[in-house]
Amino acid sequence: MTESKPSIDPQWSTLMAQSQAGNATSYKRLLTEITPYVRHLARRYAWNADDLEDVVQDVLLTVHRVRQTYDPALPIKPWLASITNRRSIDAVRRRSRVTAHETENAFAYETFADESANKSFDADDAARQLPPLLAELTPRQREALELVKLQEMSLAQASAHSGQSIASLKVNVHRAIKLLQKKLPKADKTTDHDT
């Protein structure tokens, strides 16, 4: 199902002014109503659905962070469009930099429901060795790993909590896991068979 073209709402300026005063209801309504508009603008940068949604969420986070810069006496659409374009360009540049040096592996940060399927090393040894290894990660990698994998937050929640963009969180989780896999001793390749 395709979304209808977003409607232009002149009340957004009023809602933003109320949001700047701390009105949660107005703020929620504003963010909900501007999201289709932001998605419409960001779609011009040719995203797949996941990347597009990452950019939309990044824009909403930026709107939250810089809401004090909006002047209610001026139209809100140029302000929103500027933020959306800037974040979209940043995402394109980031994607170019990452894909130039790394290959995305969807399985690198996938967790399976069956615990035994996640094992690539002895669990007891890993539990003992993990805390000092976590200290070797950069602060951002450690934070990303703790929020996404240990506290099991969604990427959007982790982004709101940490201030890192969703793309940064993915990259940092991936790098943290790669680093930990290198540091931990290799698993014994022989498997124990049931007798």
Added chain:
Amino acid sequence: MTLETDRLIDTLATGVTPVKRLYPPLYRATLWLACVAVVGAMYAWKFADMDRFADYAASPRVKLEWLATVFTGITGICAAYHLTIPGRSARWVYVPLPPLLAWLSLSGYGCLGHQIGGFDKTVSPHCFTFIVLTSLPLGFLLFWRLRRAQPLAPLAVAMTGGIGVAGCAAALLALRHPFDVTFIDLAVHTLAITLVVGLCMIFRRRALAV
């Protein structure tokens, strides 16, 4: 809308706090320039040779050159403040360039009467040091005020801000250095401006907290 986006909106709305809206960028730039003007006036009163400067500035070319320096500072600062606000015209990045070019051109014209000139150990390093060391506290003050806007285009903000503080520093230098420069001195001035703008651009993310 995806579930994650919905959750994000809920999280943001639940945690929303009142914020103090920023004043218009021109108002904030004027305040900043007024503070620097007060400090500059105190500096001129204490350290500058104003009689000698008045004699030197009797020439129309010198007057224009000094005004170009001052306008470079003013336009650079105004442009930096405007560029921190999303939705403002990106053309503000070009606004300091005409007075900057006028300043350098008029300085270059003033050098013509002095041929190439040598590196004067008592003057040339002083000019370089003065511009750089005066620009540093001005730059700290500027970026400390600009940080509140969390600019989305930190490179443009840093570049125009750097041009602005270098222009302000050079305008103050002229009050204490009221004589025509040689080509070598002009090169030293240009190097100092380039260094100031370069440092602002290199440290933009840390300085602007983005």
